Amino acid sequence: MASVGKIARRTFLIGAAAIAGGVAIGYYYYRKPYPNPLEGELAEGEATFNPYVKVASDNTITVIAPRAEMGQGVSTSLAALVAEELDVGLDRIKVEHGPAAYAYYNSEMLAEGGPFAFYNDGLFAETARGAMGALGKILGFQGTGGSSSIRDGFDKMRQAGAATRHVLVEAAAKKLGVPASELETADATITHKASGKSLTYGEVAVAAAQIEPPAMLKLREKAEWKLLGKPQMRTDMLAKVTGAPIFGVDVTLPDMLHGTVKMSPRFWSKPVKSDLSKAEKMPGVIKIVPLDTTYGHGFGVIAENTWAAFKAADAIEVEWADAEYPADSAAISRALTDALATQGSALRDDGNVDTAFADAPREKIVEADYAVPYLAHACMEPMNATARLKDGVLDIWSPNQMPTITRQLCAGAAGIEQDKVNVHTTFLGGGFGRRGEMDFSIYAALLAKEAGGKPVKVIWTREEDTRHDVYRPAAAGKFQARLGDDGLPVAIDMKIASPSIIASVLRRTFPSLSPVGPDKTIAEGSFDQPYVVPNYRVAAIPAQISVPVGFWRSVGNSYNGFFHEAFMDEIATAGKTDPVELRRKLMTTHPTALKVVEKVAEMSKWGETLPAGKAKGFAFTLSFGSWVGEVVQVADTPAGIRIEKVWIAADVGTAIDPGIIEAQLVSGAIYGLSAAMGQEITFADGMVEQSNFHDFDAMRIFQCPTFEVAILENAKKMGGVGEVATPPAIPALANAVFALTGKRIRSLPLSKEVSFA
Amino acid sequence: MSKCTKRKLRGRLWTTTKGIPMHLIVDGKPIDIEADPEMPLLWALRDLAGKTGPKFGCGIAACGACTVHMDGTPVRSCILPLREVQGEITTIEGISTDGKLHPVQQAWLEEQVAQCGYCQAGQIMSAVALLDEIDNPSDEDIDNAMGGNLCRCGTYPRIRAAIKKAAALKTAGI
Numbered sequence: 036m037a038s039v040g041k042i043a044r045r046t047f048l049i050g051a052a053a054i055a056g057g058v059a060i061g062y063y064y065y066r067k068p069y070p071n072p073l074e075g076e077l078a079e080g081e082a083t084f085n086p087y088v089k090v091a092s093d094n095t096i097t098v099i100a101p102r103a104e105m106g107q108g109v110s111t112s113l114a115a116l117v118a119e120e121l122d123v124g125l126d127r128i129k130v131e132h133g134p135a136a137y138a139y140y141n142s143e144m145l146a147e148g149g150p151f152a153f154y155n156d157g158l159f160a161e162t163a164r165g166a167m168g169a170l171g172k173i174l175g176f177q178g179t180g181g182s183s184s185i186r187d188g189f190d191k192m193r194q195a196g197a198a199t200r201h202v203l204v205e206a207a208a209k210k211l212g213v214p215a216s217e218l219e220t221a222d223a224t225i226t227h228k229a230s231g232k233s234l235t236y237g238e239v240a241v242a243a244a245q246i247e248p249p250a251m252l253k254l255r256e257k258a259e260w261k262l263l264g265k266p267q268m269r270t271d272m273l274a275k276v277t278g279a280p281i282f283g284v285d286v287t288l289p290d291m292l293h294g295t296v297k298m299s300p301r302f303w304s305k306p307v308k309s310d311l312s313k314a315e316k317m318p319g320v321i322k323i324v325p326l327d328t329t330y331g332h333g334f335g336v337i338a339e340n341t342w343a344a345f346k347a348a349d350a351i352e353v354e355w356a357d358a359e360y361p362a363d364s365a366a367i368s369r370a371l372t373d374a375l376a377t378q379g380s381a382l383r384d385d386g387n388v389d390t391a392f393a394d395a396p397r398e399k400i401v402e403a404d405y406a407v408p409y410l411a412h413a414c415m416e417p418m419n420a421t422a423r424l425k426d427g428v429l430d431i432w433s434p435n436q437m438p439t440i441t442r443q444l445c446a447g448a449a450g451i452e453q454d455k456v457n458v459h460t461t462f463l464g465g466g467f468g469r470r471g472e473m474d475f476s477i478y479a480a481l482l483a484k485e486a487g488g489k490p491v492k493v494i495w496t497r498e499e500d501t502r503h504d505v506y507r508p509a510a511a512g513k514f515q516a517r518l519g520d521d522g523l524p525v526a527i528d529m530k531i532a533s534p535s536i537i538a539s540v541l542r543r544t545f546p547s548l549s550p551v552g553p554d555k556t557i558a559e560g561s562f563d564q565p566y567v568v569p570n571y572r573v574a575a576i577p578a579q580i581s582v583p584v585g586f587w588r589s590v591g592n593s594y595n596g597f598f599h600e601a602f603m604d605e606i607a608t609a610g611k612t613d614p615v616e617l618r619r620k621l622m623t624t625h626p627t628a629l630k631v632v633e634k635v636a637e638m639s640k641w642g643e644t645l646p647a648g649k650a651k652g653f654a655f656t657l658s659f660g661s662w663v664g665e666v667v668q669v670a671d672t673p674a675g676i677r678i679e680k681v682w683i684a685a686d687v688g689t690a691i692d693p694g695i696i697e698a699q700l701v702s703g704a705i706y707g708l709s710a711a712m713g714q715e716i717t718f719a720d721g722m723v724e725q726s727n728f729h730d731f732d733a734m735r736i737f738q739c740p741t742f743e744v745a746i747l748e749n750a751k752k753m754g755g756v757g758e759v760a761t762p763p764a765i766p767a768l769a770n771a772v773f774a775l776t777g778k779r780i781r782s783l784p785l786s787k788e789v790s791f792a
Numbered sequence: 793m794s795k796c797t798k799r800k801l802r803g804r805l806w807t808t809t810k811g812i813p814m815h816l817i818v819d820g821k822p823i824d825i826e827a828d829p830e831m832p833l834l835w836a837l838r839d840l841a842g843k844t845g846p847k848f849g850c851g852i853a854a855c856g857a858c859t860v861h862m863d864g865t866p867v868r869s870c871i872l873p874l875r876e877v878q879g880e881i882t883t884i885e886g887i888s889t890d891g892k893l894h895p896v897q898q899a900w901l902e903e904q905v906a907q908c909g910y911c912q913a914g915q916i917m918s919a920v921a922l923l924d925e926i927d928n929p930s931d932e933d934i935d936n937a938m939g940g941n942l943c944r945c946g947t948y949p950r951i952r953a954a955i956k957k958a959a960a961l962k963t964a965g966i
Contacts, residue, residue, distance in 0.1 A: 106908030106945045268904065275909030276893070276900040278845025278884030282910060285844040293839060318811070318828065341848075342828070342835040415849055415857060415910040415944050464847070464910030465944050497850045694904060698950070702907060705946025728854035728942060737935035739948035 069175060072136035082244035084202060086138040087117060087195035094223055094237030097129045101139035103179040103436045104271060105466030107757040108695035111269045113188050115692065119262045120196030120255060122220040130270045135438030135458035137175025142168035143187035144178050150382050150555040152563035153660050154625065177439040180471055180586060182659035182755020185691055189753060198248040206243035207234045266694025281462040283434035284494055286421040292321060293341045294482050294493040297348040298333030298503050301721040302583055304356040305332045314350040319343030324485045329543050330474040335482045341494055358721025360581045367718060370580050371511035374532035379576030380553035382562035386570030391526035392517055401516040401609045403602055406782045407594040408715035410507035411731055412587055416464020417500040418475040422483035423490035424449055429456045429480060434463040436471040444473045444544065445480040468586030472505055473544060501731055502723040505585025506716055508533045512598045522610025523620055526570035531595065533557045535577040539584045560595025560762050565625035565657055588706050589758040592658040596762025597769065600654035604770040605779065614653045615641050627686050627750045631664045634745050635684035639666035652771025656762035661754030662686040665704065667767040669775050674792035676772060678708060678740040683760055688753035690746050696756045697744045703760030709733035711765040713786040814874060818843060819886025829875035834858045836874055837883065845884035845913050856941035859914035866921040884913035887920055895966060896920050899958035907945035915941045919955050928959050
């Protein structure tokens with residue numbers, strides 16, 4: 036059911052009522068699970084055709100790209116999907132995040148949430164995928180994550196474009212008195228060639244919005260694509276090179292106050308004793324507000340400017356209660372090791388591993404223990420949100436990845452109904468999973484309650500951000516392989532222990548819910564890899580450590596990629612097999628994987644003799660539906676190990692924008708290399724020890740290698756791109772360091788044992 | 793506090809909520825504000841002068857997101873107290889002229905550098921200063937000038953390419 040803006044809506048009220056409930060096309064129209072959220076907010080003369088497209092009478096075309104733009108280029112690619120079918124250049128499309136709405140559910144993000152490998156297309160796995168996807172629809176779960184946006188939007192957005200074009204053409208046909216089949220569309224204009232007459236989309240938009248599209252519309256074949264499959268200029272680039280106020284921290288409103296938070300440095304702990312008097316008396320301070328939330332306890336400061344708020348937060352004197360979890364990194368490490376001694380859930384169990392190891396001669400066994408630390412997301416834009424609670428309505432401007440849950444939890448915090456909350460999603464200065472959380476929005480909502488109807492912009496300090504993250508979990512793994520006489524593994528046994536992300540997320544968002552089933556994120560990247568080994572078991576063990584953990588770019592793959600692929604390198608070394616040759620032999624039933632391995636080996640001239648002091652490492656990870664092989668070349672220099680070059684081959688099935696995909700693959704690899712080289716979050720006395728970029732740094736330009744990227748499209752299903760290059764980058768570097776130095780480093784960051792230039 | 797118009801800091805005048813009156817020149821325009829002289833320039837620009845182009849990233853000059861120019865020299869505005877501000881301030885919002893992008897911005901656009909974009913105002917300001925000093929920077933010059941600007945999206949390869957393109961654009965007078 037299409038809609039038109041104010042005046043037009045009044046004019047066509049009868050018509051609109053008459054056609055309500057009509058039949059429509061496509062994903063959205065077919066079932067129409069939720070109302071079109073754009074209907075309530077049209078400008079005069081503007082028309083909407085579905086939740087994704089608005090056309091104004093001046094021919095301004097707005098596409099709602101309802102996934103968070105955090106750098107991954109999703110707004111450009113989602114708009115391109117619509118533009119392709121709508122026959123409009125991207126340069127004339129305005130792209131917006133749109134409101135929080137169930138209509139923008141993401142079914143793909145949950146579809147891969149089950150404990151199945153991506154290549155498993157058996158009946159059970161497929162049925163579960165369908166059910167999980169339907170759950171996304173039922174929950175109206177609007178989220179950005181799991182590298183799912185384009186997979187989720189591929190049909191929806193193109194159908195939205197096609198349906199809109201169809202009704203615009205119908206309306207033009209009526210107006211011109213010619214058959215629709217004689218009309219052509221290009222550049223937002225409908226032309227009747229024979230008569231030379233033409234109409235812009237804007238001129239027929241209002242009339243078109245009254246027309247129901249047919250039940251079925253054919254989408255264009257790949258061969259016909261004009262925009263898709265080719266690099267596009269990003270729609271957000273101009274704003275980003277001119278310093279435009281597009282981020283959460285840039286929100287500026289009349290009478291706006293400023294604020295910050297000071298939360299307990301020990302998670303979940305409450306203040307035992309506090310003295311606010313000094314802070315309250317500081318210049319520019321308006322109010323100090325105690326905060327008690329499911330995310331944690333502490334204080335918020337409302338002030339006249341951010342600097343005054345920061346200084347006051349510093350001056351709050353508090354004694355916090357002790358931590359409920361192991362208080363330092365050594366104790367956390369012991370808890371992980373203890374967990375490894377238990378059974379866990381086998382997410383993969385091929386053959387009979389116990390039997391295969393029972394009679395194994397000692398010299399045929401490869402054994403290793405691996406560990407990784409907690410990691411912070413360290414988005415460039417510190418956590419922040421702006422909120423205003425006025426006349427019973429909460430408006431929240433939030434750089435977030437989860438608008439519908441943000442709306443729900445902020446409504447709870449403000450004590451109002453969800454339909455009284457408007458979430459305005461700004462651009463995100465980095466997300467990486469951190470902004471799928473609701474803490475920064477909830478805190479702003481709580482401070483808005485105390486601000487007398489004025490808006491409050493609440494910005495965290497970098498120190499607060501670093502010390503109150505939801506961390507990439509620390510993890511430990513125990514690995515065993517039995518080699519056959521040919522040097523290939525006949526049995527592999529993997530156990531991975533880590534705190535459960537799902538359990539941690541539920542505790543802070545929906546504490547009344549309990550997690551069900553095993554948390555596959557613990558072993559994803561290990562249990563679901565396209566290797567064939569006769570006896571192959573991968574078990575996930577949730578460790579009970581309640582430091583908050585969350586989704587960090589590539590989630591469990593971020594450490595399982597390291598565990599699995601560094602251990603494969605150990606197997607190759609022990610069996611005297613070349614690492615690439617090992618994959619060739621173990622991946623024979625997965626041609627997509629094989630082609631990726633072959634491609635990256637060819638690009639990097641794998642096997643070619645290198646000059647002394649240089650070495651290469653290889654790794655492969657299938658994650659989020661994309662098959663990615665990487666080779667890292669390192670060099671020994673007087674200043675330390677230098678990462679010289681990285682080759683990436685990625686099979687994404689269908690490449691919507693090769694320019695953006697290339698950028699994401701490089702970005703993902705750098706994100707992984709940064710972590711592998713030097714990042715760790717450690718604990719002392721229940722508190723995070725790191726605080727800012729001086730002790731939690733990332734790769735700098737002078738450390739950055741050159742990249743060569745190949746994008747393949749052999750896979751039958753489309754894969755994601757935002758996270759997929761992160762997992763193999765880490766083991767590829769560790770394996771290169773081994774090749775260079777002979778040091779097998781099984782614990783990250785690598786900087787604990789070698790130094791980098 | 794060279795641009796300060798009120799020098800009589802009697803008693804605890806600067807600790808009142810309003811602070812003391814000061815005069816800045818930002819992007820070629822005079823701006824009068826009242827602030828604590830200890831307030832870093834960044835917050836005066838963002839909260840008091842309405843210049844949100846420079847970004848807050850770390851507050852300790854470790855990431856470069858807040859980079860602006862003071863009389864043409866790049867400075868980290870997050871640690872520069874207002875009392876030490878001497879000279880004209882230029883932000884990302886003041887480098888294009890007559891509606892035409894600065895060659896560095898143009899190169900950034902053509903090379904499609906930005907991802908999340910948050911650090912890019914600082915990156916661009918460092919690059920502008922580099923090219924003001926060196927017409928044709930080597931890779932080493934780029935490493936030295938840009939090492940203080942952190943990017944978590946990993947746009948470094950494109951930043952490097954864009955600086956080289958900007959050098960060519962500048963030489964060609966574009």
